[in-house]
Amino acid sequence: MIDGVRLIPLRRFDDARGWFMEMRRESWLPAPSLQTNISFSRRGVIRGLHYHERQDDLFACLQGTARVVVLDRDSGETLSVDIGDENPLAVYIPGAKPHGFEALTDVLFLEHVTQEYDADNPDEHGIPWDDPRVRHLWSTGSPILSSRDAAAAS
Numbered sequence: 001m002i003d004g005v006r007l008i009p010l011r012r013f014d015d016a017r018g019w020f021m022e023m024r025r026e027s028w029l030p031a032p033s034l035q036t037n038i039s040f041s042r043r044g045v046i047r048g049l050h051y052h053e054r055q056d057d058l059f060a061c062l063q064g065t066a067r068v069v070v071l072d073r074d075s076g077e078t079l080s081v082d083i084g085d086e087n088p089l090a091v092y093i094p095g096a097k098p099h100g101f102e103a104l105t106d107v108l109f110l111e112h113v114t115q116e117y118d119a120d121n122p123d124e125h126g127i128p129w130d131d132p133r134v135r136h137l138w139s140t141g142s143p144i145l146s147s148r149d150a151a152a153a154s
Contacts, residue, residue: 004094033112041103046143048100064107126152
């Protein structure tokens with residue numbers, strides 16, 4: 001396991017009304033979260049790889065299935081885990097570790113972060129999604145990318 005990365009099992013309670021799941025407790029985490037982001041991604045999208053100097057992330061897939069990929073730039077160690085409908089896990093990622101996710105289905109994705117976004121001083125750094133250390137971990141060789149992620153891959 002990559003140093004500092006945590007896989008947090010989430011318990012889902014189903015009944016006739018639907019389901020309930022506890023997503024986060026500050027006591028589970030090394031730092032409190034200050035901002036929450038939600039994204040919807042269509043199947044085939046890869047978001048990342050990104051890393052931060054001042055921010056940690058907590059990922060969870062609320063609907064669908066996403067593949068989370070994390071890279072330790074120093075050791076070259078990698079983590080790939082599918083989370084979501086069939087595997088309710090949250091993944092805590094220390095900021096210095098490049099990370100991203102692939103939408104294996106259409107996904108609703110939740111991200112808690114330990115710093116608020118500052119447009120004047122963004123803490124966003126990227127490496128190519130197809131870096132040789134992680135390329136084999138994705139299910140697609142031709143993902144849908146943002147212009148920023150595509151630029152990191154050029």
